[in-house]
Amino acid sequence: MTFVLTCWTVGLSVLAILWQLGLRFLSLLGALGRASALWASAMWGLPGRGDVKLVIAQIYNVGFLSLLIIVLSAFSIGAVLSLQFYTQLARFGAEDAVGVGLALVLLRELGPVVTALLFAGRAGSALTAEIGLMKTTEQLSSMEMMGVDPLKRIIAPRIWAGLISVPLLTAIFNMVAIYGGVVVGINWLGVDPGGFWGGMQEGVEVYEDLVKGMVKSGVFALLVTWVAVFQGYDAPPTAEGISLATTRTVVISSVLILATDFLMTLVFYGEF
Amino acid sequence: MIYFGLTACPCNGKFIVPGSDSLIEIDQLTFRRGDRVIFDDIDLTIPRGKITAIMGPSGTGKTTLLRIIGGQLKPDAGAVYVDGQDICAMSREELFGFRRGLGMMFQSSALFTDLSVFENVAFPMRVHTDLSEELIFDLVLMKLNAVGLRGARDLSPAELSGGMARRVALARAIALDPGLIMYDEPFTGQDPIAMGVLVGLIKELNAALGTTSLLVSHDTSETVSIADQVYIIADGKVIGAGTPEALQQGSNPMVRQFMHGEPDGPVPFHYPADDIRFDVLDGGS
Amino acid sequence: MRMRTIEISVGGFVLAGAIALVFLAVQVSGARSTGTQNSYDVVARFDDVAGLRERAKVSMAGVTIGRVKSIAVDLEWGDAIVTMAIDGEPGNLTSDTSARILTEGILGARYIGLSPGAEEEKLQNGDEITETQGALVLENLIGDFLTNLGKS
Numbered sequence: 001m002t003f004v005l006t007c008w009t010v011g012l013s014v015l016a017i018l019w020q021l022g023l024r025f026l027s028l029l030g031a032l033g034r035a036s037a038l039w040a041s042a043m044w045g046l047p048g049r050g051d052v053k054l055v056i057a058q059i060y061n062v063g064f065l066s067l068l069i070i071v072l073s074a075f076s077i078g079a080v081l082s083l084q085f086y087t088q089l090a091r092f093g094a095e096d097a098v099g100v101g102l103a104l105v106l107l108r109e110l111g112p113v114v115t116a117l118l119f120a121g122r123a124g125s126a127l128t129a130e131i132g133l134m135k136t137t138e139q140l141s142s143m144e145m146m147g148v149d150p151l152k153r154i155i156a157p158r159i160w161a162g163l164i165s166v167p168l169l170t171a172i173f174n175m176v177a178i179y180g181g182v183v184v185g186i187n188w189l190g191v192d193p194g195g196f197w198g199g200m201q202e203g204v205e206v207y208e209d210l211v212k213g214m215v216k217s218g219v220f221a222l223l224v225t226w227v228a229v230f231q232g233y234d235a236p237p238t239a240e241g242i243s244l245a246t247t248r249t250v251v252i253s254s255v256l257i258l259a260t261d262f263l264m265t266l267v268f269y270g271e272f
Numbered sequence: 273m274i275y276f277g278l279t280a281c282p283c284n285g286k287f288i289v290p291g292s293d294s295l296i297e298i299d300q301l302t303f304r305r306g307d308r309v310i311f312d313d314i315d316l317t318i319p320r321g322k323i324t325a326i327m328g329p330s331g332t333g334k335t336t337l338l339r340i341i342g343g344q345l346k347p348d349a350g351a352v353y354v355d356g357q358d359i360c361a362m363s364r365e366e367l368f369g370f371r372r373g374l375g376m377m378f379q380s381s382a383l384f385t386d387l388s389v390f391e392n393v394a395f396p397m398r399v400h401t402d403l404s405e406e407l408i409f410d411l412v413l414m415k416l417n418a419v420g421l422r423g424a425r426d427l428s429p430a431e432l433s434g435g436m437a438r439r440v441a442l443a444r445a446i447a448l449d450p451g452l453i454m455y456d457e458p459f460t461g462q463d464p465i466a467m468g469v470l471v472g473l474i475k476e477l478n479a480a481l482g483t484t485s486l487l488v489s490h491d492t493s494e495t496v497s498i499a500d501q502v503y504i505i506a507d508g509k510v511i512g513a514g515t516p517e518a519l520q521q522g523s524n525p526m527v528r529q530f531m532h533g534e535p536d537g538p539v540p541f542h543y544p545a546d547d548i549r550f551d552v553l554d555g556g557s
Numbered sequence: 558m559r560m561r562t563i564e565i566s567v568g569g570f571v572l573a574g575a576i577a578l579v580f581l582a583v584q585v586s587g588a589r590s591t592g593t594q595n596s597y598d599v600v601a602r603f604d605d606v607a608g609l610r611e612r613a614k615v616s617m618a619g620v621t622i623g624r625v626k627s628i629a630v631d632l633e634w635g636d637a638i639v640t641m642a643i644d645g646e647p648g649n650l651t652s653d654t655s656a657r658i659l660t661e662g663i664l665g666a667r668y669i670g671l672s673p674g675a676e677e678e679k680l681q682n683g684d685e686i687t688e689t690q691g692a693l694v695l696e697n698l699i700g701d702f703l704t705n706l707g708k709s
Contacts, residue, residue: 053560056563056564056567057560057563059567059570059571060563060566060567060570063567063570064566064567064569064570067570067573107581133385134385136380137380137381137382137385138378138379138380138382139382139383139384139385141339141344141378141382142376142378142382143384144344145342145344145371145374145376146371146376146395146396146399146400147367147368147371147372147399147400148399164571165570167574168570168571168573168574168575168577169574171574171577171578171581172573172574172577174577174581175576175577175580175581197584201584205612206582208612210581210582214578
């Protein structure tokens with residue numbers, strides 16, 4: 001008798017958990033659906049002539065204003081990497097390999113990933129907050145009432161700006177980081193410039209490393225911008241709603257970046 | 273309502289005369305949000321050239337009504353005719369043209385935060401017309417002058433007080449001399465001076481421009497002082513319609529409670545609970 | 558913010574990005590404008606190509622003169638068939654050129670080293686190098702060494 005009761009209770013609890021997960025999953029699907037609809041409605045057709053100005057203004061907000069944090073982080077990361085590589089490689093007398101190690105790690109992984117993470121934190125959260133605020137203060141509604149499609153005027157330029165800015169920022173990140181590595185490696189630690197650069201050029205390939213890294217960057221650009229814009233547009237029109245949405249943008253973007261990085265690394269570099 | 277049929281409407285089969293006394297006809301409008309019924313088969317007529325007020329307790333969906341008239345939301349049943357045209361049946365282009373003749377002032381003023389006061393008022397002009405910069409400049413200054421804020425044209429919305437922001441929003445709403453202006457809770461949270469300014473402006477503009485004004489509010493005294501006609505909506509139904517004087521003397525208890533601001537009546541003061549004697553005697557056990 | 562300043566800043570930003578991309582391509586990856594250089598194919602069979610990868614370099618006297626294009630296996634004979642893309646026009650390698658699979662340093666990447674022959678005839682597009690020596694696999698070396706040790 002107790003056996004039957006236990007089975008019954010366990011069964012019900014499992015069902016309850018599955019039900020909760022199921023509901024969560026359904027609401028996730030719902031969010032994904034809304035997000036896709038937003039993307040499709042906003043990005044239908046390329047920006048018109050007048051919209052180019054809007055895109056440029058957004059590239060300024062989203063790309064140019066992120067330069068400071070990107071450049072500072074890049075220099076530090078490049079310097080630190082160079083130092084760490086040197087310490088380990090010096091044990092084998094292979095200091096020259098600092099160049100190629102630095103370049104490969106940056107171009108393949110750290111450049112795209114760190115840039116995207118920093119972008120999500122700085123620009124992504126700003127986008128979410130801005131769009132959420134516009135929604136709360138009924139700016140989007142009033143625009144619609146005047147006959148202007150807020151998706152085309154507000155959302156689409158920001159998406160384009162994100163798609164253009166992130167790869168550019170990644171390239172700048174890589175360049176500055178390598179420069180940071182040069183300053184530490186060559187100027188400070190005394191690695192031979194010839195070996196440094198020569199080994200790097202020998203070991204780094206345009207397609208394998210640079211192009212694939214930029215492809216990663218493009219994918220991240222899409223994800224971060226999409227999440228940021230959607231969270232802002234979908235946020236409940238209250239102050240609390242916006243602040244929660246901003247946090248969600250950073251968290252969801254970061255998780256997506258790292259997860260897709262793992263998948264892409266497997267696809268690009270895994271040997272099956 | 274008797275319609276002298278001249279033009280047939282695409283749906284419903286009702287005959288509406290463009291240019292008749294009523295600018296907006298709302299027929300059997302039903303709107304639901306989720307499970308809640310916001311409007312249940314209501315009929316409204318907004319007369320041309322007059323100030324009509326829509327009043328009611330908070331949350332009855334007055335803003336929703338404005339959105340439906342503006343074509344932002346589609347009703348579940350019924351139709352909205354503005355000047356003989358069915359809003360719901362309009363295509364994108366037709367809706368765009370319709371909105372050119374529509375001015376709306378939002379509760380939160382909804383000024384575009386990234387544009388200056390001047391650019392905010394110029395916005396509808398740039399969207400709907402191809403006017404030259406000189407013309408736009410003059411027109412914007414005239415609109416701002418009408419609301420007394422010509423000198424503030426280079427400020428950003430963040431630098432304006434609440435009342436000033438509302439006035440700029442009003443200037444923007446009349447930027448294209450619309451045939452219909454809708455005001456969503458214009459008086460909420462305003463100090464007496466700003467209130468007086470707004471009340472005066474709404475009345476003046478309506479007379480000067482010859483437009484139809486639709487006012488949504490629950491500030492009874494201010495609204496009553498300028499409205500020509502009032503509708504009271506509660507629980508999804510129209511519970512009162514007529515001139516402000518008629519409603520204030522009306523016998524419907526719910527209308528009485530609303531118009532006179534009585535704390536208790538059909539909308540009860542006490543949240544449902546047991547008789548106080550039993551509650552107190554029980555001593556919280 | 559004036560539109561002018563914004564446009565200039567954005568232009569500067571995009572320019573910086575473009576410069577960075579060019580820098581990465583040229584200085585870091587060593588991409589040269591010889592991308593569309595002519596090359597011809599040469600084939601070689603090896604009994605063991607352990608560790609050799611596609612795009613590995615093909616060099617003679619330490620100078621890179623080509624890349625490994627593809628590696629296939631002949632299931633019938635148990636050989637590996639390596640196709641190499643040699644830079645330049647056919648006629649810079651003699652027909653008795655030999656190919657060996659070598660290692661960079663001690664534990665580095667595998668590559669193909671070519672040694673010149675003495676024949677008059679030159680290798681043409683699609684010709685096969687017949688003198689080959691497969692990769693030295695560490696385990697086999699140790700195995701041989703131990704076997705010899707055991708014999709003595």
